[in-house]
Amino acid sequence: MPKRIIIDPVTRIEGHAKISIFLDDEGNVSDAEFHVVEFRGFEKFCEDRPYAEMPGITARICGICPVSHLLASAKAGDAIMAVNIPPAADKLRRLMNLGQIIQSHALSFFHLSAPDFLMGWNTPPAKRNVFGLIASNADLARAGIRLRQFGQEIIETLGGKKIHPSWAVPGGVRSPLTEAGREKLRAWLPEAYATSKIAFDLFKKTLDTHKKEVQIFGNFPSLFMGLVEPDGTWEHHGGKLRFVDSSGSTIADQLDPQKYYEYIGEAVQPSSYLKSPYYTPLGFPDGMYRVGPLARLNVAEQMGTPKADAELKKFKKLGLPGAVTSSFLYHHARLIEILASIERVEISLDDPDLLSNDLRADAGINSLRGVGVSEAPRGTLFHDYTVDRDGLLRKVNLIVATGQNNLAMNRTVAQIARHYVRGNDIPEPMLNRIEHGIRCYDPCLSCSTHAVGQMALVVRLIAPDGAIVRQISRI
Amino acid sequence: MAAKTLIINGKHVSAEENATILEAATEAGISIPTLCHLDGVYDAGACRLCLVEVAGISKLLPACTTKVAEGMDVSTDTERLRKYRRMTLELLFAERNHVCAVCVSNNHCELQTLAYSQGMEHVRFEYRFPKWEVDNTHALFGMDHNRCILCTRCVRVCWHIEGAGTKNESGRGAKERIITDLNQPWGASDTCTNCGKCVMACPTGALFYKGSTVSEMERDRSKLEFIVTAREKKQWIASE
Ligand code: SF4
Ligand code: FES
Numbered sequence: 001m002p003k004r005i006i007i008d009p010v011t012r013i014e015g016h017a018k019i020s021i022f023l024d025d026e027g028n029v030s031d032a033e034f035h036v037v038e039f040r041g042f043e044k045f046c047e048d049r050p051y052a053e054m055p056g057i058t059a060r061i062c063g064i065c066p067v068s069h070l071l072a073s074a075k076a077g078d079a080i081m082a083v084n085i086p087p088a089a090d091k092l093r094r095l096m097n098l099g100q101i102i103q104s105h106a107l108s109f110f111h112l113s114a115p116d117f118l119m120g121w122n123t124p125p126a127k128r129n130v131f132g133l134i135a136s137n138a139d140l141a142r143a144g145i146r147l148r149q150f151g152q153e154i155i156e157t158l159g160g161k162k163i164h165p166s167w168a169v170p171g172g173v174r175s176p177l178t179e180a181g182r183e184k185l186r187a188w189l190p191e192a193y194a195t196s197k198i199a200f201d202l203f204k205k206t207l208d209t210h211k212k213e214v215q216i217f218g219n220f221p222s223l224f225m226g227l228v229e230p231d232g233t234w235e236h237h238g239g240k241l242r243f244v245d246s247s248g249s250t251i252a253d254q255l256d257p258q259k260y261y262e263y264i265g266e267a268v269q270p271s272s273y274l275k276s277p278y279y280t281p282l283g284f285p286d287g288m289y290r291v292g293p294l295a296r297l298n299v300a301e302q303m304g305t306p307k308a309d310a311e312l313k314k315f316k317k318l319g320l321p322g323a324v325t326s327s328f329l330y331h332h333a334r335l336i337e338i339l340a341s342i343e344r345v346e347i348s349l350d351d352p353d354l355l356s357n358d359l360r361a362d363a364g365i366n367s368l369r370g371v372g373v374s375e376a377p378r379g380t381l382f383h384d385y386t387v388d389r390d391g392l393l394r395k396v397n398l399i400v401a402t403g404q405n406n407l408a409m410n411r412t413v414a415q416i417a418r419h420y421v422r423g424n425d426i427p428e429p430m431l432n433r434i435e436h437g438i439r440c441y442d443p444c445l446s447c448s449t450h451a452v453g454q455m456a457l458v459v460r461l462i463a464p465d466g467a468i469v470r471q472i473s474r475i
Numbered sequence: 476m477a478a479k480t481l482i483i484n485g486k487h488v489s490a491e492e493n494a495t496i497l498e499a500a501t502e503a504g505i506s507i508p509t510l511c512h513l514d515g516v517y518d519a520g521a522c523r524l525c526l527v528e529v530a531g532i533s534k535l536l537p538a539c540t541t542k543v544a545e546g547m548d549v550s551t552d553t554e555r556l557r558k559y560r561r562m563t564l565e566l567l568f569a570e571r572n573h574v575c576a577v578c579v580s581n582n583h584c585e586l587q588t589l590a591y592s593q594g595m596e597h598v599r600f601e602y603r604f605p606k607w608e609v610d611n612t613h614a615l616f617g618m619d620h621n622r623c624i625l626c627t628r629c630v631r632v633c634w635h636i637e638g639a640g641t642k643n644e645s646g647r648g649a650k651e652r653i654i655t656d657l658n659q660p661w662g663a664s665d666t667c668t669n670c671g672k673c674v675m676a677c678p679t680g681a682l683f684y685k686g687s688t689v690s691e692m693e694r695d696r697s698k699l700e701f702i703v704t705a706r707e708k709k710q711w712i713a714s715e
Binding site: 048049050052055057060166169170171174390391 | 614619662689
């Protein structure tokens, strides 16, 4: 008799991930579902509010990536005003986004994932966390914490507040970089480069010891989507969208992100609170695509900065003859994006425009619908607002990275489970691997940053008749 | 003008004959929490934050509208008053939808500042979560009734300083609201001169410059007093 296994929330206090693993008659894994339990009333809650309040409101959606929502929301506001924001404002927003990429990727790599690389799957979760990392490799842990601090300092220097800055506004930004702020940020650069190198060295060793993980942690064909410049250079806050398939060929290019609804559909899955977006020309679920660092590097032809470009070349080799399809290599992609971001921060700090006071375009309501798109660390983020003539919101649609990667996360869990589930048992090392499989995507759930770096998981094995054969909770 | 002598918090204070307790206290450097009071316009006694105790009178009296009297013994900071002030603030918060974290006036709000200074740690009353609208029809300003505390400052500056009489009150109790003209959308008002004094006067985020984002509303209320002093005393005293 086929069965299913579930990993489930028991409490919402720290956030949690719930995973169902479906078994067939032979007791082998047939499928898996990663259910995201996230608050979905948000879009409704914003209705009737003035659109200009949205950057500040949406920055509260998520305590983990407020900056990304802030920037996408401000952009949607620009579109409603139908303005071109002052060049200095665009450069400043970009600088903040780079800070966000650095801090978020540093957290994902050093705090959340490095303990797994260094300590192995059989180390109990109580030790396999950032504290364990501090105990076993204090220098590495400290370097990681400092790199994250650098990213946060960029955000704080601009936005004035580490968490929930409402600095980006429709039409531009509220304040420039100061000369003192610029020098303070510049002083971080040598250390940031050095830490980036440490991370690459560590990951190179990890690749040698984790060949199997590269093979089975979410290694499957799919589409990849991300922003690129007209010449295919990596983008993070402008440009147009590109889709590539797993052979590495571009199947659609320079798509206007503001018209995402012409080529992205959203399937609603009853088992999850998230919508599953797909590339409409291929239908659902064939049009499934991945977003985030791995996807951005698959769609980009070059990073646009010398050090990151050298690393991108090596990265691309891992996928030859096609795209890089293993989600385990999201980690690798993150490191390249950190490096590219540091290089871009360095370049932008020399730009006198950042000190300009021409920062905000002024306009009324000139378009009743506005879409703002930006690359959040975890993937492409869409804010789509419809307003009335007075600028009050009538409809809000948000497409977040974790939603777009949801199907890929399901497949990743199924692939890992298939290798390790035998019969009705859920061995602890498998739980650890599944946890890491999800962590590759760095999903923006509070569970992904559980207090000690361990996810609150509930896994259930489920029989074909729906009976739960086994449930393991790890809170 | 004859002076009156009274006692505030045990301190002997002299005040002008027609002064209010609030004016006498302010003059003597004693601060009394206020919310609906606004320098430059007449008082309405609407918020009850400024309540004080007067020896021999069991009722609490609003300092902003009660005149001083010879020998009056006033206390402005007793346990009983602190309790009432906290309760008044809690009721104000429970009545409409004050979500500081996403408000245009966050960090520059008189209601929020008072809640902090009066030690309001939580609201013991059930929030009513009414569904009030936002009037964004005016070209320059917006009004979010969810954040209005009905202090009527906007009404008073509109009538008393600008003289336009656009802002008015309608309804009673929980249904009371600020209206423009005879309850038209603000943008359709024939009387509004677009002067923005009401926006300057508002203590919360209820009135705002259109397009304001979270925490962005900062108001310069001294302008209002400046205009009144200039008009009534022919003195143009700009504050620093
Ligand atoms: S809109 Fe502002 S000034 Fe007018 S009554 Fe309401 S809170 Fe007071
Ligand atoms: S300030 Fe006196 S009642 Fe409001």
